[in-house]
Amino acid sequence: MSSIISLIIKREFFAKVRNKSFIVMTFLSPLLFVGIAVFVGYLSTMKADTKQVAIHDETGLFANEFLSSNKNDAEYKYLDLTAIDIKSLKDSITNESYEGLLYIPKVPNNKELESKIQYISNESPSLSFIENIQDIIAQKLTKENYQKANLDTIAITNAKSKVAISLAKASGEQSVKGLNEIKIAIGGAFGYLIMMFIIIYGNMVMRSVIEEKTNRIVEIIISSVKPFQLMMGKIIGTSLAGLLQFFIWAIIGLSMMLVASYFLGLETCPAPKIPSDAMQTAHQQMTGTAQMYVQELWNLPITTILISFVIYFIGGYFLYSSFYASIGAAVDNETDSQQFLLPIIMPLVLAVYIGFFTVINDPHGTVATVFSMIPLTSPIVMLMRIPFGVPLWQLALSITILFGTFFFVVWFAAKIYRVGILMYGKKPTWKELYKWLKY
Known part of the structure; x- marks a missing residue:
């Protein structure tokens, strides 16, 4: 069984990476992002008419x-x-x-x-x-x-009085203002990456299933492999292609940053002159504050954030891709899939809102903790909580529930996939999908 799935994974992976649109977008997307950023920066420098x-x-x-x-x-x-x-x-x-x-x-x-x-x-x-x-x-x-x-x-x-409250930790160390906003921004960035990956490459899995179904290729494929093996191979193969694309984007982006820093001389700019004692004092205070921010960032659980990102990245994508694969098997074209996509996307949107409006104010509260355990929202909400410090048992429990739910959902999705992959010419309803689960 493992050898069959590995063959399907290789087939899906090479089919994606050899696709011309995949190659073009892999190398063109970073340039487009940089171009848009430069264009927006240029527009921001333009003065509006008085x-x-x-x-x-x-x-x-x-x-x-x-x-x-x-x-x-x-x-x-x-x-x-x-x-x-x-x-x-x-x-x-x-x-x-x-x-x-x-x-x-x-x-x-x-x-x-x-x-x-x-x-x-x-x-x-x-x-x-x-x-x-x-x-x-x-x-x-x-x-x-x-x-x-x-x-x-x-x-x-x-x-009139101006009050400036200084922050300190119970351990006696000084802290800085706005640290919660920085933490939620870091967690939100990772959570947003997961959400975009799920939506983009989940749709890719669904389109791949629909394409093989409409071309009747799947009838030949499932004569040699089981529908479950085909579904798992598609999910894993597409995810590996997406990870490769992200890895290339990261290399290109980092290279472009280094090139820009070199040619623009960002590291060689002379330090500004401080003409007066007052300015010198202000400069020292700003430097001290910046050092405190850097220190606070280094104190964040960076290793835990990165490892958790990879784990939730894989778990969240596999979980949602099983939904996308079953939808692709149930319909004949992308238009018919729209009625089934909203229930999939809504938990992701809900997770983002909970992260930005609840986690930032109460990262260890009941709402944030519960939704960081629910598998449909945990890949985003938990990543937003981790910078604030999460007990190890909560992290382990959330990951266990996520992957346990994935195997449970795959079992159900495989039933829909098994029946729907050979159904043609009829728009399925929620009632019919429920019947397929009983087969």
């Missing part, structure tokens, strides 16, 4: 505040056009001479002014833009209110 905003300030209090903000805002430029009639300015907005008009009317008191200011434009402005205008006006009104109440604004400013 939008002119007219101001009609009948109070005379706020125009200078906005004009002074022009130095810090490259996207919007405020123009004091209080001398121009308000009706003419509104007509200019209609004719799109200006992006918008900020109208500040003359009112008896500041309290009434809070609800009388208008921003007039043809298109709805962004929320951040409106909030920025509100902040400028609110700060100016607050100062005016302080002065009218005979309050010492300087004393009030000096009385």
